[in-house]
Amino acid sequence: MSSLEQEAAGSSALGRLRCTKSLEELHSADIIIEAIAEYEDAKRKLFLELDKIAKSSAILASNTSSISITRLASVTSRPLQVIGMHFMNPPPIMKLVEVIRGADTSDETFNATKALAERFGKTVVCSQDYSGFIVNRILMPMINEAFFTLYTGVATKEDIDTGMKLGTNHPMGPLELADFIGLDVCLSIMKVLHTGLGDSKYAPSPLLVQYVDAGRLGRKRGIGVYEYRKVPEPVKPSPRL
Template sequence: MVQRIMVVGSGQMGSGIAQVAAQAGLQVYLQDLEQMLVNRGLGVIVRNLTRDVARGRRTEEEKAAILGRITGTTDLAPAAECDLVIEAIVENLEAKQKLFRELDEICPDATLFASNTSSLPITQLAAATRRPDRFIGMHFMNPVPVMQLVEVIRGIATSDETFATIKGLAEAMGKTPVEVRDFPGFVSNRVLLPMLNEAIFCVYEGIAGVEEVDTVMKLGMNHPMGPLALADFIGLDTCLSILNVLYEGFRDPKYRPCPLLVQMVQAGYYGRKSGRGFYVYDAEGNATPVKRF
């Protein structure tokens, strides 16, 4: 039974995972490399819960209890006390493998490992450890406190017991777990990223502008957010990373990243988190579409 977890990585995904785990009654360590990053992640959780209180979704007492179950840290050592470690760091294979090798030395044999990777092979990550049977993918959607889905990805060696434990944990967090096989991009990003990439090609080829492409998809396909605004929200660097995983994994040209996306990432235009992507964002988060590239 999972009662105590560590979430490694306190960014948008990691802080969200820590929040929903604490809401489910788990004791949570939220870890990152620097105290500033940990504090920022904890601050996001406080703001989310404060908004819930203001809207009548929970009480001040419930908010305090949830926050009381989360401990920020820059140390990996508390992972030794945990039943599960969920990794939510940068989408880079080598960085994740290095982290799991470290955790493998720290944690007792019974500790389960999960990766929140959005596209990288679970089997390959698990091979960096001595516990591939107790390793699994747990791909949450962004924003984690709001989105219902968790893709639960079994590596080639993942045991039935590990899968059942993680499926039950996702349900306890109020999520809907869906079992997915270990293929590049899984289901969500194998379907989503080619659509986002094609929207970027429409701008790159001059078929329509940013606002026009997003309007077509919102009004014509009833999408709540246009694909270019969504790419900015995900992070253009993350989109490019996932597309490269798909392209390299399948060797199929349909996954080739649009040259405009590559160039924007090279320029440091990552979307919302950098203040500029297909839209320019002011301090209040208001978005203005970019007219020229």
């Protein structure tokens, strides 16, 4: 596809988008993908509302990165039509979508969701409904261990990230990646893993907890493990005439 064709396709897609602040306007949707903050109580409340608004045949999908799909489905009258559809961040670039089946998710719901993800040009992996699913079950303990490595003084943050980038061919170091994801999100997922799997190896690093308590949430706040805020240049005195 040429650059002009890509531009035309992009403009056409944008023209089909419609923004709304009202959940009621979703009443005719065939599938609704929730992508609010990673807090179970907030998601359960939203799913309860969506269940009342959406048509009976609609699929309710969650972009959650770790929360139980079964528990989200339990507040609805349509557990067969609730599913996880976890896009990797940033979705326009990342090719993967995790599709997570809750305890009651039907084959029809799974097949329709998988087909939709593939229409988006994504590769689908299927996970059962256990804490962290596939990617974060593996990724977040690695990030958490990087925080422990920094916390215990094994190495500097720069050497930890450089070691993982050059030693394991990762495009980003784990601490840099944590800043990109958001330290609050990382902590939330670690808490889900720790509670859901009941193993002390998933206990969040005290340093990760401290950074979140301090509001050092990563790139979105301008400071996390690294600092991203631009330090203003000193004001130069005006020349006196």
